[in-house]
Amino acid sequence: MVETIRGTVHRTYFASPKFSAGVLHTEAGESIRFRGAFCASEGELVTLVGRWRHDPKYGEQFSVDSLSYELPDSPEGLIQYLAKHPAFVGIGEGTARKIVAHAASASHLDRLIRQDIPELHRQLRIPRATLESLREAWIAHSAENEVRTYLASFGLTHHQMETLLAALGTGVVGTLRTDPYQLIRYVPGYGFKKVDKIARAMGTPKDHVGRIEAGLQYIVSEEIASGHTWISGAQLLDKANDLLLLDTLDSRDVIQAVGERLLREGTLVAEGSAVSTSRFLETEQFIQSVFTQFGRLERPIETAPSPLSGLRVKQAEAYQAALRHSIVVISGGAGTGKTYVLGRLTRTFQEAGLRVALCSPTGKAAKRIEESLQQQGLSLEAKTIHRLLEYDGQTFHRESLSHPSDDPQRGGADNDDAFDVVIVDEVSMVDVVLMAELLRRIDFARTRLVLVGDHNQLPPVGPGNVLRDIIAHRLVPTVILNEVVRQAGVLKSNSMDVLSGRIAPTAGNDPAWTVVDAFQDPQPIQVYLRDLVLDKIPLRLELDPIHDVQILTPTHLGPLGTKAINQMMQHLLHGEVPRKFAVDDKVIQTYNDYGLGVMNGTIGRVVAIEGAPGGGYWIDFDGVGERLVKDEQIHNVQLAYALTAHKAQGSEFSCAVVLCHRSHFFADRNWLYTAVTRAARYCILLGDRWGLQNAAKKNDTIKRRTFLDLWAKKDAAPASPLEATA
Template sequence: MAEEQRRPGGAPGGDGVPGTVLEAVLERVTYANEETGYTIARASPARGGPDLVTVVGPLLGAQVGESLSLTGRWSSHPKYGRQFDVWSYRTVLPATVQGIERYLGSGLVKGVGPKTAAKIVAHFGTATLDVIDADPGRLIEVPGLGPKRTKAIGAAWEEQRAIKEVMVFLQSVDVSTSLAVRVYKQYGDASIGVVKNEPYRLANEVWGIGFKTADAIARAVGVPEDSPERIKAALQYTLSQASDGGHCFLPAPNLVADTVELLALPARLVAAALAELAEAGERVIAEDVPVGDATVPARYLAPFFHAERGLAAGLLALLRTSEDRLGVFGGVDWDKAFAWLRRRTDAELAPEQAEAVRLALTERVAVLTGGPGCGKSFTVSSIVALARAKGAKVMLAAPTGRAAKRLAELTGFEARTLHRMLELRPGGDAAYDRDNPLDVDLLVVDESSMLDTVLANKLVKAVPPGAHLLLVGDVDQLPSVGAGEVLRDLLAAPAIP
């Protein structure tokens, strides 16, 4: 039978060597990842004996019982042995009555088992698949198939065919197999329409697709290079690149100039597109930021704008609340407290260290900073010891696993990464936030120079009113991993002790 469902894509390996073609029938699926399309399956080769072979790779849309033409290469897995790594595949529809009956009764189409398949093929012969594809209503001609079941079979056939049509189209515009799976998972049957008409949505809505990939797809479907949507996507890409360099925003003139350089288009077109984006106020936010005696026309990506504003508001709320979960230290006899510490540690706090201990235990938000060897570690362990001695709930955290381990070693108490403490989920949402805060009286965060604006905002949201937040770090040490220099900005803020 000449009709085929093609699924090209899957370029040869990095060495440029063309792939091997394996003709086989998909017998069973051992594992399938619904998000990525990655599949481990067993297949029966058309040639080469009765033994099944293992095939692995992106096989979204492939169904048990289908005859497949697989392109890829043979490899040897250290644990599972010989397997065929799939780069791409196409479905080869059977041409004989026996092949069509087996294919149709394999479970490919919901509601059609071996017996029903036999009845349908007995009635339509080698034209069976053409009938189901072009005029499924004719299934009513088959004895025993009523209108309801006929409709269900037609719908199931259409669903599995739609997946293949989408995948074929996506890869015809040079979308790789793995990205095509993500696009289909995001948009389903609407994928073709989105890619044809709004390709730059992919950069914002599909993980793993950035501006450059979306731009290549857009050019493949005929989007003009001076399209306003292309320019708007490029502006957002430029801001995203700036955030990777640590910047929460760019001044509007710099943003326009950088995007003009990227696209090689007139500045007036880029400026007009930026004005439209800013006016919409959804993805790009315009704000005049004070710098010295002047203001800068800042342009933010929305997440960084909201994170920056949220962080500032959250810190002020912690500072201004009347609640105090460490209120016991408001009337403590500090001479007795420090004497207790001295007996416990056999060491004396320097005057600056003693003042830092007082601040951390009496102020809702405090920053402890200084270079290597200045005594930050002893100060932190003293703060934690006094808080625990008064029965306070203390949590210790750091941005990285290594820093958390070091913090635990110097204090003698458990420390976790911020991601683990907040239970950050894929996509960035945290289990603990303003509506579900941490149960903590004193939260100590070490290596705070690594805090970026987005993570710091999530952290402050999770601190309950009245709890104390102590940020420890050295701005001249490890830099933030994302946009913003939170610790440096807090050190410059008069409101933060």
């Protein structure tokens, strides 16, 4: 039950801008423990809104959802407020008592500090500099507290209020009153729906121009977040009309007028009927220009290549294309020999004295391809694309990957900073933004680019569909490997069968491929999964059930989603967990943190927990080492016993347990194929027969709207992108 408690912060055990814990003296004379996502200062009079919760270590605590600030209304409260607040430097308890004794009330104290510093200096003999510093801090803090209290009336959390204040200062109130939708532009994390909730609570009318502008931009941004790079003008109007609900007969006309103005101003851009932002239109224009200019450029390698013995027909074709062209794509499914061809090419390039850069979108994928080449006797460090381009979280600092035009040294150890060949593995995961950043740093007169991937896998998390667009429209020389080599084994062969819509049955006594599909309801699947991972796999396959096994599922929600499965696994392994994680929990980083040096998708293990509230967790991340992830950063870390196939893309696990049930109605062939190909040695498909067969047969190849595809099709478009089509 939500409660409101008013009192004075007596003590803080821990205080940071995003988390505080301490003791509050309430108006009723009680002392209570509190904790919450706000910064507490001793002596502050606050009104806390939240719920009582039991902490196994600290007992009953009041968990704070929101708060507001007030000046203490008693002399002793004012004394403690002045003496203990960190903003009032140089004001100890003795000085605070002198100041409060001189003032008759809180309001009189406020007037004295704001307007009568000379009087306080003269009467109390307090140094003028101390009083001036107090006045400056008092005014700033009072103004901020008034703003906090005002913002709290709209249901904002303390962290949200602090974010607004940090971005806009005390002028945030004026901004909210004139056009609250400006917050979307100025404050990270404030999207249309969050700001619209605040604005509507303030009484902002539905047809406010700022609201319509923000709604249109929100829809475009949501399309981009979904992987598209544009939306048709007609779709944009339809979605905006549904979102904004203007309650007027001419709502579409009103929205269209605002949309056309955004196009004229350049806030939105259009290519025929396709509407987007200038960033994504220009990004794909650049990619297309590179492919058009250099995609067919032939630069035969000067040294005689090694013999083609050992290569199959398509493999030999891919090998020769990479030695002939400036840009080439090699794509193929599991077991078709992409890595073998890549190794042969790398050896040939190195024997020719050429410097080779090997990279991949994720650290896990980079490590995997590096190890695969080592097995072929090649020593070549693989990096993430971000690391190769020297990205620091904000800027790509690498200016060029190629040799300067006047550089007499071409290859060899004399020029460690330049490359003759750039090889990108797992290119299906590369979105248009990252592809453009890579292409900008290659001089194709001096450096060739080899793109290797599997177009059958899921498209990138980010916008665009570069690999599929290249293959669909032959934008650059492309070779598809389509023959599963004999040595690939039953796992690779059966994985490729998925692309034909077929689920191969359990492979006899070979544990590499197992199908368990006799279930109907989700609960028995959970029970079987528990026994499978914790008992059967360790016993029969001799694998670590946590670190060698990965559960993959199509969804986050539902009884067979990542959230439910992760909670189940954590509870089975650790019982009740008082904090977010327990020691030995398997976790994954979900956001690039360049301060920690941990990238999105990196899996780790919790090795220790800091004892103090807010202290955080020590996590041993794969390929990175141990890092202290503090409580204010821990929202970027999640349990990883179960992952979606998208999150696991680029990684490989000794054993993949793939869940697919009829409740996963949108799971399709590409999802299932991506999931089963995460298995390096063993794949176990678990679910019901209909769910698995439906996913395999559902060839809903993800249709992404991209400019590369649009231009290749030479799509006709109306003159006005926002022509209403009722």
